Amino acid sequence: MPLRVMRLDSTIRPAFERLLAEIWGQTWDEELARALVQWRYDERVPAGETWVAMDGEQCVALVDSFVRPYLLDGRRIAMRETCDWYCLPRYRPLGVGIRLVRQLMACPEPLISIGGSETNLAILPRLGWAELPTVERFLLPIRARNLTGTWLRTKWPAHEGLAKAIPRFIPLRPARPAPPPAGGIPGITDWSPGTAAPLPIPERGGLVELLSAEDLAWMTRIPRRSRSRLASSSP
Known part of the structure; x- marks a missing residue:
């Protein structure tokens, strides 16, 4: 059966979640894992898009993206950020991962990729991507x-x-109290979903990502049980 490249939908959700479990390498219980997948892929800002490659009933590769607001020399634009680009090793020589990235490259928004493995960073210039100044x-x-x-x-x-x-x-190093800020003790204000993000718009040239109220609201909805688990899993 030939490989199929398609958008993520409910018909292949179990296969997609099995691949995610392999990528994430976590030992979450089934309830928490499903809550995380729902938050990560279903509850985010609708402009995101996920493409997968299927070999029969097995999901063998995926690439995800977010569409987020940026400033380009002071002008507001929408850019598509790539993320979660992964392909099972035995399918990489077939160019399956590259086929998925080309699907995103057909989208109307400019694409940007921040970080990634050495292999991914070596592949993208061959597809016509240009390197921006270091983050x-x-x-x-x-x-x-x-x-x-x-x-x-x-x-x-x-x-x-x-x-x-x-x-x-x-x-x-030994823990020591941090000196107070020069302007005095700052105040802390709770942010409420539905209100504007409490950050000033940068006034400088270049490419600057903006934090939208929609993204901020989505981040606050991460399943509570996952927060300590995610923190404890990092080196």
Whole structure:
């Protein structure tokens, strides 16, 4: 049976969830796993799109995307962010993952990909993608395990899991109180869904992602039980 490339729908949902379980590598119970999949793929902003590749009844690859607001030199535009691009190893020589990305490339919005594996980053320029200036990441590790995991992720990504051999309780540096901000003690205000995101619009050139109220509301709906599980699973 030839491979089928199609949008995600309810008829292939069980096969799709089995592939997700392999990608995520988690041991969540069935109730939590289904709640996470529903939140991640069903409850998000409607402009997202998921394409999958099916070999008979087996889901063998997927690519997902979000459409989010950006500023380009002060002008508001919509851009499509790629994410969750994965293909089972035995199907990669057949170009299945590339077929899925080409489906997204046919969408009207400009595409952007932030991060990704070394393999993915090497493939995209061959498909005509251009490299933008580097996105800087700022991280303050507070445990030796965090620092080791970050270093391995950057220099030796295939062996990132080695960081789990370091006990969590070993600190990187003694904890100390942070100095108060120069402007005094800031106030904290609860954000309510349905209101504008409480962030100023950046006033500078280049490409800047905006946090929409819709995305912020979606983030607050993540299943509560998953928050501690997600945090405890990272190196």
